[in-house]
Amino acid sequence: MKARVQNTQQGIGLYIHWPFCLAKCPYCDFNSYVAEHIPQEAYAKALVQELKTALAEIPKIPLTSIFFGGGTPSLMFPSTAQALIDTATSLLPVSDNLEITLEANPTSVENQKLKDFYHAGVNRASLGIQSLTPTALKALGREHSVSQAIEALTIAKKIFPRISFDLIYAREGQTIKEWEKELQEALALAHDHLSLYQLTIEPGTIFAKQYRQGKITLPDEELSTDMLNTTEAITHQYELKAYEVSNYAKPGAESRHNLTYWRYKDYIGIGPGAHGRVTLDQTLYATERHKNPVKWLEHVRQNGHALSVKEALTPVEKAQEMLLMGLRLTEGIQAHLFKERCGIALMDAVNMSMLEALVDEDFLTWDQYCLKTTPQGRLRLNAILEALLK
């Protein structure tokens, strides 16, 4: 890696998508595929190529984070991560504390491989543990056992300075008492960050079909609200604060990469289906890459990239996106940053009488400088956004 520069206001994140998994989980609608044989070399070469093409276009601003997401990026060769990190850090200046995260599944992470990812430059691991009970792991169609999950966590803790893991709760039949117990166990194992997601039924998944057929039921709104309140209370006892709808961290341990999305800053996205938001000549562009891995590979081979969308965003589109992202955060949205980013004032972007009504109902707070959701509001984010944007 080359010389580091001090953090500046301006920076950019990099998301790299790895689309392969060992099995498709029945709840998951991420862009992921089960391949009998992963063409590792071809994908490594194409990802580096697409990264080079993307970096040639953007100004030389400091790189603040890299995130290997998926799919299951821990299935990639560590040498691929190394080549991508080296390419990015040699073509862009690097900010202080460059955060490099790898999503890893507890099945595909053997000791040696995690160490190699660390030596390649990864300094943060995010493990997909999902549950600490055998029946739930089975119901979620996971490939790993509770003991494998704990083993992966123990190994990862010895290697990486920063660790997070994901759990899915508000599952079918789960009681508050069961969740409290599981969460306490998780917190005893946790480092300084956790992602705790309530199970959602995503269109096109096996769970969506079973839900339609009445084979799966989910907790009602009252129970999910109680579960969320319990989650916030218990994590708080362990000094992990809710900083986003589903994310909990000790102060300073928040995921810098994900904050880039939620604070609506620039990031490059490469790999099948990856999205990006990049500023070129003072215009913010939304970018997307071909979703299908085979098609993506063909495009990169032919053109050096697989861009399928590159669209300049209008002030109204930017305002909608920034509200969508920023209201997920406990810190909310600063009005001056909103104006700077979107080119319109926050007060002109939303329905003000609706905003005042939502403040009265204790779903939002607004003091002319900052707009925030309350914990109650974060539970009803979709309805709030719909009302504000009318």
Ligand SMILES: C[S@@+](CC[C@H](N)C(=O)[O-])C[C@H]1O[C@@H](n2cnc3c(N)ncnc32)[C@H](O)[C@@H]1O
């Ligand atoms: C990119 S995904 C998976 C990363 C990794 N392949 C894994 O499975 O651990 C990131 C996280 O989103 C969460 N997730 C995915 N689908 C979900 C759903 N339908 N409901 C709730 N959480 C979900 C899971 O906790 C998952 O770990």
Ligand code: SF4
């Ligand atoms: S949850 Fe993770 S392992 Fe399962 S299909 Fe989705 S990306 Fe793959």
